Amino acid sequence: MTTASGSSSLHTVDTDSVVTLNDVKVHYPVKEGALQRVTGHVKAVDGVDLSIARGKTLGLVGESGCGKTTLGRVISGLVAPTGGDIWMDLSAQQQLDVNRLRGVNEGEMTAQDRRIWKDLTLNSRLGSMSGEKQRQYRRNCQVVFQDAFSSLNPRQLVRDIVGRPLRVHEQTSGAELDKKVIELLERVGLGAEHLLRFPHQFSGGQRQRISIARALALNPEFVILDEPTSALDVSVQAQILNLLVELQAEMGLTYLFITHDLGVVQHMADHIAVMYLGQIVEYGPTDQVFDNPLHPYSRVLRDSNPSLEGDRNRDWELSGTVPNPIEPPHGCRLHPRCPVAAAGCGWSVSDVMNTTEENSPVIFETIKTVDRSDDYNAQINFENEGDAQGFLSQLNGSVINEAMHRPPEVRGASVRVSFNEVSDASLEQIQDGRLSSCIRTQERGTLPDLNKSQQDNGKEGQ
Amino acid sequence: MSQDWLLKVENLSVRFQSRGGDAHAVEGVSFEIQRGETLALVGETGCGKSVTARSILRLVPEPPGKYVAGSIKLNVEGKGVVDILSASTKEVMAIRGERISMIFQDPGKALNPSLTVGSQLAEVFGQHRGEMILESAGIDPSKASRAEKRVAKQRASFVQLRFFHLTRRSKAAALQKSIDDAVARSLADTGIPNPRKIMKSYPHELSGGMKQRVMIAQALACDPDLLIADEPTTALDVTIQARILELIQDMQKRRGMAVLYITHDLSIVREFADRIAVMYAGHIVETGPAQEVLANPQHPYTTGLLGAIPHRRTPRGQLAAIPGSVPHLIDPPDQCHFASRCQWAAEACRGHVPQLHTIQPNRKVACFRFGESESPSVAKADMPIPAEISGEARR
Numbered sequence: 016m017t018t019a020s021g022s023s024s025l026h027t028v029d030t031d032s033v034v035t036l037n038d039v040k041v042h043y044p045v046k047e048g049a050l051q052r053v054t055g056h057v058k059a060v061d062g063v064d065l066s067i068a069r070g071k072t073l074g075l076v077g078e079s080g081c082g083k084t085t086l087g088r089v090i091s092g093l094v095a096p097t098g099g100d101i102w103m104d105l106s107a108q109q110q111l112d113v114n115r116l117r118g119v120n121e122g123e124m125t126a127q128d129r130r131i132w133k134d135l136t137l138n139s140r141l142g143s144m145s146g147e148k149q150r151q152y153r154r155n156c157q158v159v160f161q162d163a164f165s166s167l168n169p170r171q172l173v174r175d176i177v178g179r180p181l182r183v184h185e186q187t188s189g190a191e192l193d194k195k196v197i198e199l200l201e202r203v204g205l206g207a208e209h210l211l212r213f214p215h216q217f218s219g220g221q222r223q224r225i226s227i228a229r230a231l232a233l234n235p236e237f238v239i240l241d242e243p244t245s246a247l248d249v250s251v252q253a254q255i256l257n258l259l260v261e262l263q264a265e266m267g268l269t270y271l272f273i274t275h276d277l278g279v280v281q282h283m284a285d286h287i288a289v290m291y292l293g294q295i296v297e298y299g300p301t302d303q304v305f306d307n308p309l310h311p312y313s314r315v316l317r318d319s320n321p322s323l324e325g326d327r328n329r330d331w332e333l334s335g336t337v338p339n340p341i342e343p344p345h346g347c348r349l350h351p352r353c354p355v356a357a358a359g360c361g362w363s364v365s366d367v368m369n370t371t372e373e374n375s376p377v378i379f380e381t382i383k384t385v386d387r388s389d390d391y392n393a394q395i396n397f398e399n400e401g402d403a404q405g406f407l408s409q410l411n412g413s414v415i416n417e418a419m420h421r422p423p424e425v426r427g428a429s430v431r432v433s434f435n436e437v438s439d440a441s442l443e444q445i446q447d448g449r450l451s452s453c454i455r456t457q458e459r460g461t462l463p464d465l466n467k468s469q470q471d472n473g474k475e476g477q
Numbered sequence: 478m479s480q481d482w483l484l485k486v487e488n489l490s491v492r493f494q495s496r497g498g499d500a501h502a503v504e505g506v507s508f509e510i511q512r513g514e515t516l517a518l519v520g521e522t523g524c525g526k527s528v529t530a531r532s533i534l535r536l537v538p539e540p541p542g543k544y545v546a547g548s549i550k551l552n553v554e555g556k557g558v559v560d561i562l563s564a565s566t567k568e569v570m571a572i573r574g575e576r577i578s579m580i581f582q583d584p585g586k587a588l589n590p591s592l593t594v595g596s597q598l599a600e601v602f603g604q605h606r607g608e609m610i611l612e613s614a615g616i617d618p619s620k621a622s623r624a625e626k627r628v629a630k631q632r633a634s635f636v637q638l639r640f641f642h643l644t645r646r647s648k649a650a651a652l653q654k655s656i657d658d659a660v661a662r663s664l665a666d667t668g669i670p671n672p673r674k675i676m677k678s679y680p681h682e683l684s685g686g687m688k689q690r691v692m693i694a695q696a697l698a699c700d701p702d703l704l705i706a707d708e709p710t711t712a713l714d715v716t717i718q719a720r721i722l723e724l725i726q727d728m729q730k731r732r733g734m735a736v737l738y739i740t741h742d743l744s745i746v747r748e749f750a751d752r753i754a755v756m757y758a759g760h761i762v763e764t765g766p767a768q769e770v771l772a773n774p775q776h777p778y779t780t781g782l783l784g785a786i787p788h789r790r791t792p793r794g795q796l797a798a799i800p801g802s803v804p805h806l807i808d809p810p811d812q813c814h815f816a817s818r819c820q821w822a823a824e825a826c827r828g829h830v831p832q833l834h835t836i837q838p839n840r841k842v843a844c845f846r847f848g849e850s851e852s853p854s855v856a857k858a859d860m861p862i863p864a865e866i867s868g869e870a871r872r
Contacts, residue, residue, distance in 0.1 A: 045759035079714055089786070168725070197673070207792060218802050218803075219522075220802060224708040247522070248522050249741065249785045249786055250521060250782060250785045251521075251787065251798075251802065252787075253797065253798035253799070254788060254798040254799075256794075256796055257795070257796055257798055260793050260795055264794070275715070276713065276787075278744075280788045281789040282787035282791065282796070305789070316715060319719035320714050321718075321722075321742075321745045321747070321748050322744055323744050323747055327719070327748065329723075332716075332719075332720070333716055336684045336686070337684070338686070343489065373670050373671070376671040376673070376718070393844075454565060
């Protein structure tokens with residue numbers, strides 16, 4: 016399954032895909048000052064490759080702020096990506112073609128390739144395909160939102176809410192519309208008596224059923240479920256999950272199930288993609304990912320989820336907090352918090368600053384200025400040589416020290432640090448159908464063991 | 478005889494007046510919390526668990542709320558028993574924060590956005606520990622002037638504070654240092670790195686986990702006997718949730734306080750609670766040791782809740798969902814409130830409200846499947862089928 020280009024094979028599945036993403040990016044500009052100058056970009060989604068197989072459920076898990084909702088919105092066409100391509104309805108062969116031709120300049124293609132590429136972009140790529148196709152995609156891809164309280168118009172009747180897509184896309188009206196809406200309501204476990212009610216007259220579970228009915232109105236193939244049950248109680252959640260499974264079997268739906276609840280995703284998804292800070296860090300069949308995670312982040316997620324049976328293993332923990340998505344860490348994005356981070360994981364000057372600030376605030380206070388020549392080289396200035404020595408001894412023995420290009424040296428009241436440059440981590444296939452972006456796992460083929468000293472190191476950062 | 482319980486809630490009923498009638502939010506709830514133990518009050522939205530917790534601090538607004546019946550007794554060491562519901566406002570104020578404190582679900586909403594974290598914490602110390610602040614600033618509390626007391630208790634107005642700082646510079650500095658030290662110590666206790674810096678920041682500058690730690694520091698500032706944690710981790714991510722729960726457990730062990738968890742998440746109960754009380758529609762339906770109740774639930778509602786939790790081993794689409802939804806609490810009929818959703822419901826369930834019945838020394842269940850002796854007016858034939866044989870017989 017690995018492609019000729021050697022890049023990740025996540026965007027090829029051996030069956031038809033409903034949606035294929037290639038290096039999709041969503042960067043929001045950060046504006047500052049009176050002139051609203053753009054000073055940086057929040058990288059909400061930063062280079063995601065993903066393929067969703069027809070008739071299956073893909074679970075997208077991650078913590079709040081990792082970009083999973085934004086990714087869902089990009090796929091549904093509610094947010095325009097700032098980079099990358101989104102392809103619709105590709106066959107297995109077409110996916111391979113896309114992969115092969117994507118990086119190639121159009122001038123260098125053979126005549127046949129050029130024809131294939133033109134055909135693909137005109138028929139399947141969101142943005143360049145015809146208006147008619149675009150409309151068709153919108154009908155085919157529906158969303159159920161997290162909060163059924165704010166996603167239903169409080170001033171409309173259920174008939175208008177559920178009937179709206181039918182009015183817009185199929186010009187249905189009158190008695191025929193009522194009949195179709197009742198059919199839809201019955202399909203999701205409501206009835207004709209609910210037709211002329213307002214959303215506030217329903218409980219949370221019933222509202223979510225109305226949302227689902229609206230999403231199914233146009234007989235879509237693909238439904239994006241953005242945390243559909245997180246606002247519901249367990250007993251109602253179970254009803255909704257059962258309903259979703261039933262509908263999938265009946266109508267042959269494809270689901271993208273976005274959630275932070277690992278129990279739910281384990282129950283519902285065939286494959287899962289774990290997201291961290293705008294990137295997918297692990298992808299694979301659900302059971303395998305849970306039994307044998309191949310990325311430290313998935314492992315931590317799994318272990319910190321309290322379960323009703325068995326004791327949690329509390330050894331794997333993340334230190335610190337989620338880094339700023341405007342300047343995500345180099346290399347592997349998890350490394351400043353990772354319990355198994357090693358020298359090659361992408362340490363840079365910002366990491367030294369952040370760990371010093373968190374672990375030894377007193378030393379951090381003594382830093383006067385930092386002259387950065389780039390992200391990997393800098394000169395840190397102190398008031399006097401003693402402080403500089405203190406700073407060095409604090410780094411001694413830590414992974415950061417190992418990651419440096421040459422040992423840090425004290426020159427007067429300043430310290431020079433220079434790190435090895437590390438390229439950004441990318442998803443690579445580790446076992447059949449399983450991908451991970453952990454640099455150490457890629458080298459070893461399995462998740463690295465928790466090293467005692469590193470574990471202590473991680474604990475300090477809390 | 479010494480009493481070993483810390484808090485005893487007896488037959489508590491809280492109602493809310495509304496246009497449609499009285500909503501019976503909590504009906505005849507009784508439970509006890511021992512010193513140092515962890516009790517989890519579990520239930521779904523609207524079952525009355527938060528109202529129960531708030532009643533303990535008498536935080537339910539009156540009106541529309543109304544304490545119809547019952548008592549909440551707190552056993553204060555060395556002072557005897559106080560009934561929180563009938564005590565004066567002054568007495569209740571002395572209990573809040575000092576003896577019983579609470580952490581709320583959403584730390585983002587519970588902290589004041591216009592004050593720094595440090596000044597919010599200083600308020601707690603000023604309110605309850607004014608003398609300690611004075612003492613550690615080198616001022617004898619019995620001889621302190623009114624101005625000094627005012628500053629120590631954080632009650633000085635801006636002008637008074639400026640004036641104090643200008644006229645009594647050394648004392649002002651000592652007092653400020655003493656307050657800052659107390660605040661920093663309490664923050665450091667909850668594992669916040671660099672507390673001096675955090676003190677100066679506003680709540681919006683902190684992450685959710687950090688805010689919850691600040692809340693915990695605030696709640697534990699006065700070494701309370703009981704900590705009420707109302708869904709402390711619902712707004713947090715899993716990785717942070719685990720750490721906050723471990724922090725609460727750790728603080729509990731160190732200080733020997735009791736914890737009352739209010740939660741809807743059964744999986745955290747198993748790990749962090751000693752005892753569990755399951756609530757449904759304003760009633761406690763089952764209590765017992767957490768591990769036992771979760772391993773072998775007796776009330777049909779508890780069984781249903783556990784079955785509804787998605788699990789990888791349950792075949793997809795076959796979660797044991799509880800049919801129907803929670804009944805309305807406005808003037809409810811005199812019957813088992815779970816009867817409409819219960820697969821074992823029988824004649825008896827629709828005529829009476831079942832009382833908690835002891836089935837094992839430390840386990841109680843409110844269900845007619847147990848306790849024939851309890852409702853003599855119910856004919857044996859009308860009783861629902863007992864738990865053991867029911868499963869197969871019905872299907």
